[in-house]
Amino acid sequence: MENNKVKVVLGVIGADCHAVGNKILNYAFTSAGFEVVNLGVLVPQEEFVNAAIETDAKAILVASLYGHGEIDCRGLRERCRESGLGDILLYVGGNLVVGKTDFAEVHSKFIEMGYDRVYEPGILPDQVVIDLKNDLGL
Amino acid sequence: MNHILLIDFGSTYTKITAVDIEKEIVLGTARGITTVETDIMNGLNQAIEALFLKTGKLKFSKVLGCSSAAGGLKMVAVGLVPELTAEAAKRAALGAGAKIMGVYGNELNEYEIEEIAQLQPEIILLAGGTNGGNKEVILHNARMLTTLGKDIPVIVAGNKSVAPQAVKILLEAMTEVVHTENVMPKLNELNIEPARETIRSVFLRRIVEAKGLNKANQFVDDVVMPTPAAVLKAAELLSKGTEYESGLGDLMVVDIGGATTDVYSIAKGDPTKTNVALRGLPEPFAKRTVEGDLGMRYSATALFKAAGAKRIADYANLSAEDVEAYVEKVEANIEYLPQNEVEEKVEIAMGKACTSLAVERHVGQLETIFTCFGSAFVQKGKDLSDVKTVVGTGGVIIHHEQPKEILKGAAYSESTPEMLKPECPKYLIDEEYIMASMGLLGEVYPDVAVRMMKKYIVRG
Numbered sequence A: 001m002e003n004n005k006v007k008v009v010l011g012v013i014g015a016d017c018h019a020v021g022n023k024i025l026n027y028a029f030t031s032a033g034f035e036v037v038n039l040g041v042l043v044p045q046e047e048f049v050n051a052a053i054e055t056d057a058k059a060i061l062v063a064s065l066y067g068h069g070e071i072d073c074r075g076l077r078e079r080c081r082e083s084g085l086g087d088i089l090l091y092v093g094g095n096l097v098v099g100k101t102d103f104a105e106v107h108s109k110f111i112e113m114g115y116d117r118v119y120e121p122g123i124l125p126d127q128v129v130i131d132l133k134n135d136l137g138l
Numbered sequence B: 001m002n003h004i005l006l007i008d009f010g011s012t013y014t015k016i017t018a019v020d021i022e023k024e025i026v027l028g029t030a031r032g033i034t035t036v037e038t039d040i041m042n043g044l045n046q047a048i049e050a051l052f053l054k055t056g057k058l059k060f061s062k063v064l065g066c067s068s069a070a071g072g073l074k075m076v077a078v079g080l081v082p083e084l085t086a087e088a089a090k091r092a093a094l095g096a097g098a099k100i101m102g103v104y105g106n107e108l109n110e111y112e113i114e115e116i117a118q119l120q121p122e123i124i125l126l127a128g129g130t131n132g133g134n135k136e137v138i139l140h141n142a143r144m145l146t147t148l149g150k151d152i153p154v155i156v157a158g159n160k161s162v163a164p165q166a167v168k169i170l171l172e173a174m175t176e177v178v179h180t181e182n183v184m185p186k187l188n189e190l191n192i193e194p195a196r197e198t199i200r201s202v203f204l205r206r207i208v209e210a211k212g213l214n215k216a217n218q219f220v221d222d223v224v225m226p227t228p229a230a231v232l233k234a235a236e237l238l239s240k241g242t243e244y245e246s247g248l249g250d251l252m253v254v255d256i257g258g259a260t261t262d263v264y265s266i267a268k269g270d271p272t273k274t275n276v277a278l279r280g281l282p283e284p285f286a287k288r289t290v291e292g293d294l295g296m297r298y299s300a301t302a303l304f305k306a307a308g309a310k311r312i313a314d315y316a317n318l319s320a321e322d323v324e325a326y327v328e329k330v331e332a333n334i335e336y337l338p339q340n341e342v343e344e345k346v347e348i349a350m351g352k353a354c355t356s357l358a359v360e361r362h363v364g365q366l367e368t369i370f371t372c373f374g375s376a377f378v379q380k381g382k383d384l385s386d387v388k389t390v391v392g393t394g395g396v397i398i399h400h401e402q403p404k405e406i407l408k409g410a411a412y413s414e415s416t417p418e419m420l421k422p423e424c425p426k427y428l429i430d431e432e433y434i435m436a437s438m439g440l441l442g443e444v445y446p447d448v449a450v451r452m453m454k455k456y457i458v459r460g
């Protein structure tokens, strides 16, 4: 039954309304057997946290496409800890910063912010699914 | 026999309405003092005597009642995330006509348990977790509720995976524990109808008796629901109509009292503007909100604070000092009625402020997001800008000489463009004060109730 599926929260953070990648990820994770709690676009940090609490989700997948990722994503880990979600898995991907900044730099910046995995723009959803299953020990 | 008697056991008055369902007319209305403390029948008999003086003696084939006597149906709602399951539980209780004493989120602690015990709710609605979602908190809260030291009916409407366990825990301390569907089966999916129904049946079984309303049983066939639920039911009927009788479409109802202001809307509230994304919890089609700080007498000072002297003064075209002086007067003497033109103006302005603020809290809001491509909008709550009918009911509005002026507070205002209030509604007044009665009548004769409301609720 769908209720026994592992739940993941998915959404596009901040004032970002790029909706296409979100639908693709939703499809990819649903097909891979997860129950996706999809919050869609324009999602404030607080809603990611609330959704994860109420649904007992095991991971939060944050997308940011429009270049303000660094500002929008900062503080989400702290908010999770504050709300009792502690070290829930946090993944982030999309076009995290403006223009062509060196990805290694972006990667370490987001890792420092408390994200468990940080993805480059060209990532295939299948790889993300494999990573998540690994991280959850499924 | 075509005569039916409909009774509203109110907090102060017992109001009765006799209708002829064949001719579809109101035969008469009357009221007596509500006497729950002694014998509820005393006040009712007084009202019936007054009625018969007008109508002559009548025989009734059916007698139905609703009640907000003895403080109404007092409830506490418990959920997990305040904006999610706790809010869903609150909305279910409001929809069932309850008076919300408190809403609690997250794990209940000992202080909150003490507080709940003091609030003396008559029903507790326990939610928490989507189906398959968080299990720990609802179980923790069930355990905490067993330490209340009071036997209060509890309705469990949370995560279905652990609902039976929660019920079992609660049964250790409570006699009446009822399980129903989750108020939020999936994230952001509202499912309050089953909880509403369950609240109503517990009300019927337990509360009617506890409040001494059953003393009226020999005379009244059934006290079927709390009064606000009857008004909500009437509003739904008037809006949707029935198979045989058309309704008025989307509408709102405003009921201003001395202590609170109730707002009802029957409308989906989908975005009416383009480029709008919906966020937040979905809204119930039939929605009720209650504002405890907006009222004409007991809450006059609170209203003054919430609305601000300027708003009321602007409405009245008077000075803030005039407003303040009058507010102090009526709060000190709740029986006080306006004695001159200035006071009359303040009174209307206070009513308008109640309407305006209560409707603003009821409707959705639009937030603008600026992008390089222009602006996009996020809507939270119901967009009621297309609602064409606003009905005024309740003592304050219907006994007023200019009810329409009070109701105008419900309309969209350019000074607050983000509030999705009705843009150009027409105003109807429940002159005969029959809405609650029609909600009751609608239980048995929905077509008649719709036709009678269309006849008796008229343009202000």
Ligand code: B12
Residues within 6 Å of the ligand: A015, A016, A017, A018, A019, A020, A021, A022, A024, A025, A061, A062, A063, A064, A065, A066, A067, A068, A091, A092, A093, A094, A095, A096, A097, A098, A099, A119, A120, A121, A122, A123, A124, A125, A128, B370, B371, B372, B373
């Ligand atoms: C279509 C589009 C729009 C449409 C969006 C329509 C809609 N509702 O979806 C409109 C016209 C509205 C738009 C507006 C803007 N856009 Co635009 N847009 C695009 C465009 C052309 C395609 C996006 C798309 O749908 N791609 C297809 C999907 C499938 O790919 P994706 O979104 O990248 O997602 C994939 C991966 O990134 C990854 N992924 C995404 N999220 C996540 C999350 C996780 C956890 C993981 C693991 C992986 C992952 O997996 C997805 C599936 O494979 C891109 C350019 C481009 N080619 O990418 C620009 C682009 C994203 N937009 C951009 C910008 C700047 C804007 C605007 C600010 C204005 C502007 N100058 O264009 C506004 C912002 C509006 C707002 N508030 O959000 C920039 C972002 C620059 C940056 N980050 O450095 C881009 C890259 C164009 C560019 N080169 O300048 N845009």
